[in-house]
Amino acid sequence: MSTNIVKQDYNVNVKQRREQNKHNSKLIWFTGLSGSGKSTLANQVEVYLHKQGKKTYVLDGDNIRGGLNKDLDFTPEGREENLRRIAETAKLFIDAGVITLAAFISPMQKDRDKIREIVGKENFIEVFVNASVEACEKRDVKGLYKKARAGKIPNFTGISAPYEKPENPTIQINSDFESIEDSIKRIIKVINPELELPNHE
Numbered sequence: 001m002s003t004n005i006v007k008q009d010y011n012v013n014v015k016q017r018r019e020q021n022k023h024n025s026k027l028i029w030f031t032g033l034s035g036s037g038k039s040t041l042a043n044q045v046e047v048y049l050h051k052q053g054k055k056t057y058v059l060d061g062d063n064i065r066g067g068l069n070k071d072l073d074f075t076p077e078g079r080e081e082n083l084r085r086i087a088e089t090a091k092l093f094i095d096a097g098v099i100t101l102a103a104f105i106s107p108m109q110k111d112r113d114k115i116r117e118i119v120g121k122e123n124f125i126e127v128f129v130n131a132s133v134e135a136c137e138k139r140d141v142k143g144l145y146k147k148a149r150a151g152k153i154p155n156f157t158g159i160s161a162p163y164e165k166p167e168n169p170t171i172q173i174n175s176d177f178e179s180i181e182d183s184i185k186r187i188i189k190v191i192n193p194e195l196e197l198p199n200h201e
Ligand SMILES: Nc1ncnc2c1ncn2[C@@H]1O[C@H](COP(=O)(O)OS(=O)(=O)O)[C@@H](OP(=O)(O)O)[C@H]1O
Pocket: 033, 034, 035, 038, 039, 061, 062, 065, 074, 078, 079, 080, 082, 083, 103, 104, 105, 106, 107, 142, 144, 153, 154, 155, 156, 157
């Protein structure tokens, strides 16, 4: 535990960064089963925003778990710490004026509530990428469901570990039935007004 910490104020603040960028900075959080479509949608929404000249960055499960969080496993405690660190990272990106898109299974409501609390509810947009286990298993993008069914991956979400559906997401996508193009359009419609410059008064 760190003690005797005194917060340092910076000369350039988030308001000035947002004004220079001419857009707001928020966290767009994609939650859902493995294979539901989180990475696909986060990446495509980033492409759209980037083309508009906005400052963006994507944080994605497999990439963060290969670096910053490579010491963590998929137990409930491992996931909790994974998501806490990602939320703290996203908070820094938001402060840096960057629109941050995060794609993590984040299966537990309590962990998602903690993320919202860390970044501030005014900065948090939750996208629930809803897909059935059956559809994800049929896609089996990375062959992980096959391995999990064979008992080769412990604590696999949807098979041997739980996924709690979000209680009140900002947007819900049904990727079993919806095309990628339609999902992207619906997300963009909701986030565009949220990314306009805020009134800091
Ligand atoms: N046991 C188990 N359960 C679920 N997923 C597993 C597991 N082991 C490895 N993987 C791979 O890790 C990716 C999910 O990591 P996350 O950091 O998003 O998970 S979590 O939010 O901490 O629950 C996940 O990526 P996505 O398929 O993009 O969701 C998998 O590639």
